[in-house]
Amino acid sequence: MSLDPTLLAAGLPATGHICLVGAGPGAADLLTLRAVRRLAEADVVFYDRLVEPEVVAMAGPRAETVFVGKEVGLHSWPQEKIDAAIVAAALAGKRVVRLKSGDPSVFGRACEEIEAARAAGLPVEIVPGVTAASAAAAQMLRPLTERGQTDRLVIATATCRPGEQPQRLAASLTPGTTLALYMAMHRLHLIRDELLADGIAPDTAIDIVSGAETRRQRMLATRLECVCEDVAAAGIGNPAIVFIRIAKPALAAGLAETARLAAG
Incomplete structure (x- = not known):
């Protein structure tokens, strides 16, 4: 009603x-x-x-x-x-x-x-209120979607009800996707291992914002392969949003070519 x-x-x-x-x-x-x-x-x-x-x-x-x-x-x-x-x-x-x-x-x-x-x-x-993913992205000055890079936003939780099997997150990470994970910090080791096993590249960029828009706010930019070690070193914990972005293949190839030319 x-x-x-x-x-x-x-x-x-x-x-x-x-x-x-x-x-x-x-x-x-x-x-x-x-x-x-x-x-x-x-x-x-x-x-x-x-x-x-x-x-x-x-x-x-x-x-x-x-x-x-x-x-x-x-x-x-x-x-x-x-x-x-x-x-x-x-x-x-x-x-x-x-x-x-x-x-x-x-x-x-x-x-x-x-x-x-x-x-x-x-x-x-x-x-309605401002959800944490929007606030966290704003604090990073990075939009949740970026034209030509990510045109799909997925908001998911890494926590499920007792007895339920967590979803395989790699299925959501199609090219051009920003995945915003809520309630994920306590499962970060499992999430990393699952994504690597499902073929997500080890150097995939991950951004974490803890305590967005509070006095406790912390931000971390890292990669999938070392996310757990970097989180531990930075002392970042809940509440936090974990962002995983998979750029479109054309853009990724273009960035690689630009880097190659710059290096050569």
Whole structure:
């Protein structure tokens, strides 16, 4: 159930509702105007682990803020508990903001919360945010797609549900592709070995941006064959986006010829 446009024009309804708000990658000034407005209107804000304190502080002065962050191996707030909490608050007549890092629709578990709201007969809205891949690329001053080089963008996660077999990433790396990998750092050794075994060139360029748009931001440019060693030496960890680019063959051949002529 989405919110009626007339209600949005006049402000959110007085009865309880749930709004999934994208907090972006970190910096508070990357929030949309609508996200800022929803935070100011909220009675209660449930926020994730990766949401920066400056963003949580944008909630209205009377709003209750509830931390519902999850970490690997720590499940004091499993998804079912979060669903129940936001639904209970909205059924009590509160304006609920579910504040998620990045964009709620990109690996943000939005489906479960939307279904929980619908099952309870509650109005629900998504306010999109800047996803980490966009913020990371912007910090590198390198577009996600580049005319003549990469005209295909694939966003994927390297983490899957328990019992599921991770997808073979090499199938996504057709020439002209930028692959942006979320939640990949804990599997970086396996990803490297898999890609090399599947024929991806050892000197394939890899860029990693950790903590994009936060005070903890780090960037690393490396190659597939030595990515794990370089990451360890640089002390780069989660949260991070791993970019793998495969240029079109014509461009790659042209660059090689240019290098040959320059060397000769």
